[in-house]
C-alpha cells in the first residue's frame with residue numbers, strides 16, 4: 001500500500017496514524033518510505049538536499065534503482081511474512097515528479113520492474129493548503145516559487161493518476177483536507193478492504 005500526495009499533503013502523518021490503527025486491529029505492519037535509507041536512497045536524498053547536482057534523467061534512474069532495491073531488500077521480504085507494507089511514497093511519485101522534466105512513457109519504462117502497489121492512496125490537498133502547512137514548519141521564503149512548484153506537481157499527479165489507472169493500477173483519491181483523524185479512518189478502511197481482498201485471492205490460489 002502506498003501513500004502519495006504533494007509535499008505537505010500529510011503522507012508521513014498518515015503513515016504513522018494508519019500503521020497504529022492497523023496494529024490495533026491485530027495486523028502486522030511494515031512501515032517504510034521512498035527514497036529509502038539504503039545506499040541508492042542516500043544518494044537520492046543528497047541530490048534532493050541540493051548537495052549533489054544531477055541532471056533530471058540521472059535522478060529519475062536513481063529513483064527507479066532505489067525502488068527496485070527497496071522491493072528486494074524490504075518490501076518483498078515483509079510481504080512474505082504477511083505484514084501489511086505501508087510505503088510513504090512509491091511508484092506514483094516518480095510518475096508524477098519525474099514526468100515534470102522528462103517524457104512520461106520513459107519514466108514508466110525505467111520503472112517497469114516495479115509493480116504498482118495493491119492500493120495507492122492519493123491524499124488530495126490543494127497546493128495552497130500544502131504551502132500553508134509547509135510554512136508552519138519552515139520559513140515562508142520563496143512563497144511564489146514554492147506555490148508554482150506545488151501547482152506543477154499537482155498537475156503532474158493528475159496526469160500520472162489517469163495514466164496509472166489506465167494501466168490497471170488501483171489508485172484511490174482521498175480528501176486530505178479533513179482533520180488527520182478523519183483521513184486516517186478513511187485510509188484505514190481502504191487498506192483493510194484491499195488487504196482482505198489480497199488474502200482471499202492468495203487463499204484461492206492455494207485451493
Ligand SMILES: Nc1ncnc2c1ncn2[C@@H]1O[C@H](COP(=O)(O)OP(=O)(O)OP(=O)(O)O)[C@@H](O)[C@H]1O
Nearest residue numbers: 006007008009010011012013133176177178179180
Ligand atoms: N489532515 C491534516 N490537516 C491539517 N494539517 C495536517 C494534516 N496532515 C498533516 N498536517 C500537518 O501538515 C504538515 C505536513 O504533514 P506531513 O509531514 O505529514 O506531510 P508530508 O506529505 O509527509 O510532507 P513531505 O512531502 O514534505 O514529507 C505537518 O506539520 C502536519 O502536522
Ligand SMILES: [Mg+2]
Nearest residue numbers: 011012013088
Ligand atoms: Mg513526509
